[in-house]
Amino acid sequence: MLIAPDFCHHPAFEVRAPQQQTVPFVFNSPHSGRYYPERFLSMTRLDANAVRRSEDFFVDELFGGATGQGAPMLLAHFPRAYLDVNREPYELDPRMFSDRLPAFANRQSIRVAGGLGTVPRVVSEGQHIYARRIGFDEARQRIETIYKPYHSTLRGLLAQTHRRFGHAVLVDCHSMPASIRIGAEGARPDFVVGDRFGTSASADISDRAASILRAMGYLVAANKPYAGGFITEHYGRPAKGLHAIQIEINRGLYVDEQTLARKPGFEALREDIDRFIRLLTDLPDELFADYSIAAE
Template identity: 40%
Template sequence: MHDGDDETPARADRDDMAQSGGSIPGLARAAFTVQAGRRAGLPLLIAVPHAGRAYPPAILDHMRDPGEAMVRLEDRHVDAIARRVAEKTGAAMLIAQAPRAMIDLNRDPGDIDPAMFRGDRTGMVAGARSLRGLGLFPRRLSGMGDIWRGSIPAQDAGRRIGAIHAPYHGCLGRMLADIRERWGEAVLLDLHSMPSLVPVDGGGGPAATHVVGTRFGRSCSGDFAAAAMHMLEQGGVEAAFNRPYAGGYVLDRHGDPRGGVHAIQLEIDRATYLADDHAPREDGVERQAALIADLVHALAAVARERAARAQAAE
């Protein structure tokens, strides 16, 4: 199984600001797109790993209920918010085009359920998440059962890792390293969406519409988490911290606070920006983009302050 970083550079699409990289097996499409920050820029990268909607025909044919599975697995249209935030702030952006149904970019490449595959399964070892049906290759959803009509050829696992997962994370790592080298500190805002939550105590109070995840403090320094929570509360939203979502593989792999790379996951309630038919609402997208743009500026300010203090101490 191949899980190393793909060193193939991202390809330029239209100009030196927009690029793409990786590839989607079975479809003539890049696995992800990249937009570098404007020249003034920010020490921050927005990444969107779960909003991909480029489905090869063979994947759709193999799904038991494509419509339901896509709605459940995708962070539906949260990339529209990311793009609007990048326009407002000039932040760099990395957006996956490959769908989560094919491979989950927020999972360890070794967390594979061998029972999904047929053929040579050497090296496949089930992890905790894959045994629950949501490993590197999603298998089942609660209330829906198995996503797929049957098993998948084992070689497809390696193809997807090599064409999608490895180049995505290789690109993400290089972008963060570039930001860290330029600014002294780098911030990753890993953007997701979630189903509406219910109040934790089961009472009548409002449920959180945003959840900040930091792997319980392991993926970023506390001043970034404090700034994120403060900004969201100032924005008038109910925000939760690390529960029920603390982040996953993206934060584990790329968050390195001691090395000057700080990674935060942000979950946004889909009801705040999607209509009943799961299409984006312009007012909801704009409202969320304005809120997240303020968050981006707050996190960037913390990064600049930390870098200035470190430089002054040298």
């Protein structure tokens, strides 16, 4: 955890760009932020470890080799417990506010019901974040000054990539708890590749991502239990040459979820992800033939 006075004095997010973009890919790490504003920490009822339970620990570092492969990467510095950009702009839980929400707020989504809205009520293990209800203006300020600029930046990166190459692929990078199990036998997946069940990306892209990881010896699931969130759904438009996939990494591979310390296998996993990025971004243009719009 790093403590910042506020995001007027520390950037809320940043773009790490290669000297020259050479591949039609954009990487995004929206949940790995670990700068906690002092004012936010004064509002929470959780200790320094518990408030971090929603972080995608070190995912920005694991995928940091993307820029060396010629792809830009957008990453959050703000923590997910403070603001979740993988939600609609005003997906809010009325139970956590001291005043009425405006009519345009989405108060009834499944994510809101679970307390994991744009401004979350709980961390991922269900622990309440705030010691008392907060005002709507607190949420509005975070959404207007951080959420909207973040998405404006992401849209710009994808639009620039699409203009340059005629198509663009967004890779949304996340981590999942080690407790996740799939199938009747309760197998623990190492990775989950999500494409909103084939609606956010060409099957060629999501299948290639999964096959690369499987060839490395990892157990890979498709879409279950994570098919992709708001970002994957919102930006994935395959018919327009805009593809979006979500990659979830099992935290048990690389971090102790109690102490939040890196495991000895961290560097080996990072090297595997570097190789994964290199192989994934080396896609032939012919793969996009049915989707691409000629570059301007």
